[in-house]
Amino acid sequence: MAIEDFSLKEIGYFVPEIFFLENTVEVAQKLLGKILIVYDEAGNLLGGRIAETEAYLSTNDAASHSYCGITKRNSAMFAIGGTVYVYRSYGVHFCMNIVTEQENIGAAVLIRSIIPMFGLDIMKRNRMKDDLRVLCNGPGKLTQALGISLFDNFKKINNSNIHILDDGCKLDFITTKRIGITKSADLPLRFVII
DNA sequence: ATATGGATGCTCT
DNA sequence: GAGCATCCATATG
Numbered sequence: 001m002a003i004e005d006f007s008l009k010e011i012g013y014f015v016p017e018i019f020f021l022e023n024t025v026e027v028a029q030k031l032l033g034k035i036l037i038v039y040d041e042a043g044n045l046l047g048g049r050i051a052e053t054e055a056y057l058s059t060n061d062a063a064s065h066s067y068c069g070i071t072k073r074n075s076a077m078f079a080i081g082g083t084v085y086v087y088r089s090y091g092v093h094f095c096m097n098i099v100t101e102q103e104n105i106g107a108a109v110l111i112r113s114i115i116p117m118f119g120l121d122i123m124k125r126n127r128m129k130d131d132l133r134v135l136c137n138g139p140g141k142l143t144q145a146l147g148i149s150l151f152d153n154f155k156k157i158n159n160s161n162i163h164i165l166d167d168g169c170k171l172d173f174i175t176t177k178r179i180g181i182t183k184s185a186d187l188p189l190r191f192v193i194i
Numbered sequence: 195a196t197a198t199g200g201a202t203g204c205t206c207t
Numbered sequence: 208g209a210g211c212a213t214c215c216a217t218a219t220g
Contacts (some may be wrong), residue, residue: 054212063212073205090213091202097212110212140213181212198218207209 007045011035012167014158020081024100024107025189027081028055031098032193033169036114038146039161046119046146048136049169052112054178055189056097058105062183066106076154078106084162086143086153093140096148098157098164112139112179112190 008014012035020027037047056064065074065087076085077099085097085108097108114136116123123145124130136142143149148162157164171193178190 056212065212068206071205087212088202088204090211091204093202093213095212112212138214144214178212182210195220196218197220198216200216201214203211205209205211 008037008163008165011037012165015164015166017080017082017156017158019164020098020100020157021102022081022100024055024057024109027098027100028053028109028189029173029191031109031111031164032173032191033171035117035165035167036111036146037118037163037165038148040119040122040147044119044122046123047163048114048117050111050113051115051137052190052192054110054112054191056108056110057189058101058107060184061187061189063178063181063185063187064106064108066108067183070106074106077108078104079154082157084152084155084157084160086148086150088150089140094143094149095139096143096146096152110139111142113137113192114142116145 031050031053034050066077070078080103081100083099089095097110099108101107116135127145136145173191173193175188176190
């Protein structure tokens with residue numbers, strides 16, 4: 001809690017909560033280029049630039065965890081925009097989302113990839129990999145590198161040890177189908193910086 | 195360069 | 208008991 005935020009201000013502006021209350025697709029696109037920062041338990045600053053996101057919608061999206069309504073597992077996804085939603089994937093990995101729009105809507109953006117920038121040594125240790133290219137290039141990989149787990153479910157962006165900063169970086173991106181799903185698999189809801 | 199299959203655990207039917 | 212918003216090692220072109 002006693003987090004040294006002043007050092008983060010040298011990196012960029014804190015994204016305000018209202019940023020996450022907008023349309024989910026727009027938030028997913030605008031998150032590209034933003035900087036994800038996590039302080040681990042030892043106080044190390046870890047993170048990098050968001051390079052790939054996917055939008056999961058509240059309606060007409062069978063791949064979205066919110067599609068069948070609220071359950072214990074997905075309840076964080078129905079919190080207000082700016083809430084962190086973490087779930088366990090394939091029994092082995094964690095995936096991190098940021099909830100979008102208003103409370104009780106059930107939409108979120110999956111962070112699929114970041115470009116490592118801060119805390120490289122710690123992230124390498126967390127991942128047991130030295131190759132920067134495979135450190136954070138996948139949703140399960142980046143949570144492992146950053147030490148994100150179910151413990152982080154329901155945390156608030158910029159009001160916890162998890163932050164999103166804007167350093168003004170604007171990057172071109174492409175839009176594709178989402179990865180690793182079978183339902184609603186053709187929707188163009190994945191965004192990747194070029 | 196692309197394709198497969200195994201590990202893993204929890205949620206929901 | 209099925210089915211996953213995955214990763215990695217291994218196997219093949």
